[in-house]
Amino acid sequence: MLLPTYQLVAGGKLREAIRSATAAEIAHPRHALDLARLRAELHASLDEHAQAEETYRKVLAHRSLGWAGLGLARAEFARGRLDAARATLGALIGANPRLMAAYDLLARCHEAAGDAAGAQKVLEEAVAISPHLVRRLRKLGEVALAAGDAASAEKSFKQVVARARYSEFRDPEDHLRLVQALVRRGDAVQASGVVRDLERSLRAGPELDACLNIANAALHEAAGNKGAALAGLQAAVAAVRSATTLSTGLKLGLVRSCLAHRLDAGPGSDAGGDERCRQRRHPGGRRARLRRGRPARTGRRRPQAAQGTGAHPAGRGRREAQHGRRARRRAEPVGGAAPGAERPAGDDRRGRRRAAPDRRARLGSPAGRSVRCPAR
Template sequence: MMQENSNLSVLIIDPNPGMRSNLQNMLNLTGISKVEYAVNAGTAIRQLARRSYDIVLCEYDLGGGGSSSNSGAGGGQDGQQLLEDLRHHRLLSPWAIFIMLTSEAVYGKVIGAAELAPTDYVLKPFTAETLGARIARAIERRAVFLPAYQMVAQGKVLEAIRTAAALEVAQPRYALDCARLQAELRASLGQHAEAEYIYRKVLAYKPLGWASLGVARAEFAQGRIQQARDTLQGLVAANPRLMAAYDLLARCHEAAGEHTQAQKILEEAVAISPHLVRRLRKLGEVALEAGDAQAAEKSFKQVVSKARYSEFRDPEDHVRLVNALVRRGDMLAASGVVRDLERSMRASPELDACIGVANAALHDAAGNRDAAVLGLTNAVAAVRTSTTLSTGLKVGLVRSCLEHRLDAPAQDVMLAVVNDAGSGVTSQDALRIFTDAGRRDLADGMSQQLKAQAQILLGVADEKRNMGDVRGAVQTLLEALHMAPQNLQVMIAVAGGVLRQINELGWDHPLGELCLAQLEKIRAVDAQHPRLGPLMEEYAAMRRKYGIST
């Protein structure tokens, strides 16, 4: 074991030089000598962005020392906030071992760390033997799953699923973990019915909280919101500290338009695990939707405070807090938040956009229309060169522009949102925003622009197909479908292009489902269309060719 450990690389994240030295000595006793250090969260993020480590040992309390401005009493991120950032921004590989070290007696912090799924956590004080045993156990498990993880990293998800299925038989000790990995990978491919089947098989063997949560996620993804809600209510009753169940239950209530109930569920979750920044942010957003500006203010203040030392600090959190304060009529505090935003974050288009939106909200509340228009104009200019602003902020900017009759800026921003396939906003959503604002004229104009863009993309797809790039042709067709989802010509082109790719490159489940959905839409629009019959026959032939059950 000592010889095997000699190749392992470790990052120790701890502000205390004495503890760093002790940990290195403990690691040396287990044969690990490739050790590097980070004294705070910011240093750790920069190091993990440059290279990967086999093992990360992270002290929970990162505010206890060090020379950085991000450390010291009361400053900097703690280990849980760091882990949240690392997970969210994918700076930890799936096979990295992350062990949290803590002497904290506060249960909320321990459960907070646990819900972010570190590989393990070790309570101080501990011996070299204890740490070595935990590392050995983690390495053993990683060795079993490493082939599947590496296939996922290479984009070979179906191969990874087959590997996990084989491991389930070959490694009965890890059978449940293998089943869980298969289900999660199926879900990542959009195969939610298949994922649900695996989770239910696990539950038939053993009542496990993660399997019930997986069933609920599959139900929600398939649009069975009430069933998901029922599953989650039973799950929370049986497992009151399974925090992700609260988050999904709140989403179920949101989907039903029950914002007050969603707020209540998230408040229960925050009371149990009060430190997860993204849950606090979601609670603030839901509270605003429910009309509870006071609760929204409380949540957003915590988000701004907790995220202050994050390397990924989001200026939109200040905008959210400004909106809550404006709703409450506390203009003085809202102005202070804008000033803090201006002086505490480095210059960027995202910052400029957020300052513009926040100032517009302030001036609107004060009745200063000209100053509000100037803020919106500045925000629109900044949005054009930004890369990380949320869809929510951009859509809110569109609505504000419409309220102030800034027609061209509203259309420009909305077109950019629709053209971004990752925004989740369809052309139908965009047109509805204009129509709801009483601007049917702008909706019609945008509809014509989107149709023209879709027509151009159909031509680009034809060129790619003629050059033999069937995969690229399908991607372009999907962009056209995003812009014109009700266009019959686009539906037919998408179905034909997908079938061509499947024929040449093999069955792809999400694309197969998409193709079937387009065929059903074509049937609904024109059941007698001459291309519908041949496309349906070709779709059935592809399923037979690849042995896909109906």
């Protein structure tokens, strides 16, 4: 009975599946509710929310069912009828107080209407009934942060971080939101600890880099260090370009922070001013600065230093330098270099030869010839 319809759905033929469900509903009135639900869901998947709403209303006219009321509210929300959707969901929650999806949808309606406080209240009621769903806790923290309730946001994100610590679905944005909540409360010490935990416990990547830089920028801004905050925002922008899984809310928040600090690089913006100043001080960049410190290259090799002057030719190794010093020692007179002669560079023989100043005179005298020099 339902198999042909589901086969058409699996094949992607949704229009034919709707016609098949309509025919099966007439042929098998006993399963009319199941077929009507399938038909309404197919209309919703095709963005035909008016037809889906009509189908749900027909079901509700015969019997009050939770899935039909929730489907009707979804269709009304998709069509932008927020007041009607909130009224439907309020009645549905009154009749089914443990239908958690109704709480989530009602919070979305309040949030779409700009009522962050109302959305927070609904989510708090849902968390009181079902406190273990991380996704709902995360949403409650985001809504509380948007509503300006930093204490509730801190409480929610602490639970999210604790529950998702050993999960493969860990999100660095949870730590970032917790840091933002703590900064708003003025607890910079605890916020710094959260940043260190974020850096230690999550895998390196552009998403982690973006969250770390945004968190550090918030800490620096709270401490009054505007230069470090600007550098953190610039590094976060560079990391976001490589990230692929960051949420739209984080990107929008980063854009707002950049605009608040005039980092839009517009015609009247000071963005990049420090870099322009550095370029004016050092035109040409780092390579040109290094090149100005070296002699100009003319295409010819510089002449090598003459032998015996003490300046060793450039390019020779340490062993050749040692051989050159030994050769000069053998060529010198026994008494050493003449007084006033310049000692060759690198020829440090202090402590090796302790000769008296008049040694050459003593060696030239008869008495001096009989004096034997001590063994070296």
